[in-house]
Amino acid sequence: MSELRKFIYILAAFIVCYFLPIESMRFNGAVFEALALVKWYAREHVILCLVPAFFIAGAISVFVSQASVMKYFGAKANKILSYSVASVSGTILAVCSCTVLPLFSGIYKRGAGLGPAVAFLYSGPAINVLAIILTARILGWELGLARAVGAIVFSVVIGLLMHFIFLKEERERHANGDFNVGEITETRSLGQTIFYFAAMIVFLVFANWGKLLEGDNGVWTAIYQCKWYVAGLSLAGLAFILFKWFKMDEIREWTQATWGFALQILPLLFIGVLVSGFLLGRVGHEGIIPSKYIAALVGGNSLWANFFSSVVAAFMYFATLTEVPILQGLIGAGMGKGPALALLLAGPALSLPSMLVLRSIMGTRKTVVYVSLVVVMATISGMIFGMFVK
Helix, strand or coil, X not given: CCHHHHHHHHHXXXXXXXXXXXXXXXXXXXXXXXHHHHHHHHHHHHHHHHHHHHHHHHHHHHHCCHHHHHHHHCCCCCHHHHHHHHHCHHHCCCCCCCCHHHHHHHHHHCCCCHHHHHHHXXXXXXXXXXXXXXXXXXXXXXXXXXXXXXXXXXXXXXXXXXXXXXXXXXXXXXXXXXCCCCCCCCCCCHHXXXXXXXXXXXXXXXXXXXXXXXXXXXXXXXXXXXXXXXXXXXXXXXXXXXXXXXXXXXXXXXXXXHHHHHHHHHHHHHHHHHHHHHHHCCCXXXXXXXXXXXXXXXXXXXXXXXXXXXXXXXXXXXXXXXXXXXXXXXXXXXXXXXXXXXXXXXXXXXXXXXXXXXXHHHCHHHHHHHHHHXXXXXXXXXXXHHHHXX
């Protein structure tokens, strides 16, 4: 770094500090919202969501052979099979845009093709069965159905577009990367490996199972009431599996890989959550940007309203299911049905924190193209939906 550049950075930092508007209530409120969102994120999202996801990602990188990943998600894999599996993964993993990142990183670094990996990346948080049911019950069956169909179509289309846009780079990545390893002799049977991953996935899903509706006595609430028993049994099963089928060296390698994912992803996530909280605040609270301006800009079904809704949703952080109460308030403030769908299709799958992490995994160009595809497709889908549903 040149001396001039160092001086410019120091001067810029000084100017920012000199003119900090600490006397502004709006600024102070935004700072509080940023810290409050980080506190909530650390308490509610890291231990039960991200930590299990890191362990699953570490397990993928250590115990899932590259031959297996290449068979189902590699460049030469059956496209119908790979995109079908990737596009419905969200029905199993009820995760948000940040929790899916270590899982995406795991399969991508093991040799998965960009297209199927991106389809998995989008579908993981977007095709959440509970979120879709909640959307239909609270916001109407039209939005629930459109969200379900749109999310599945989006995952496949965006995955295919990313594959073709970066086809040359992907061929070079697989030609130069150490992915063609052939069949690997496994130390455990397929059934043992399935039980190992199932125990972790069951804990991830049930530990984060949210209550559907107050006073609801359906199956979702019944599962919610017994979720800790299921999560506890899954942890007990995992402990038995590790003791019975794994060597100490393997467990050590697994934990080291898990730690590597945490070091790569966690700092960027917390920076992104801070910025997101400062700009947009938490649910029911305002950041530096007044919510009344956002509500006024997403009324009707114009191109601008749908585009603005998609962009704001892409940068805002949505924990699983929080997009529904946010939309409920925005629709009450005059938001159109088209922009509402645009938010549902762009918001859960993207966030500023996830963009920062994605850039470190697959580079700036691929991240920009992926985000742009989600925003553009959400905008178009919102406009079409708004034409038919008022």
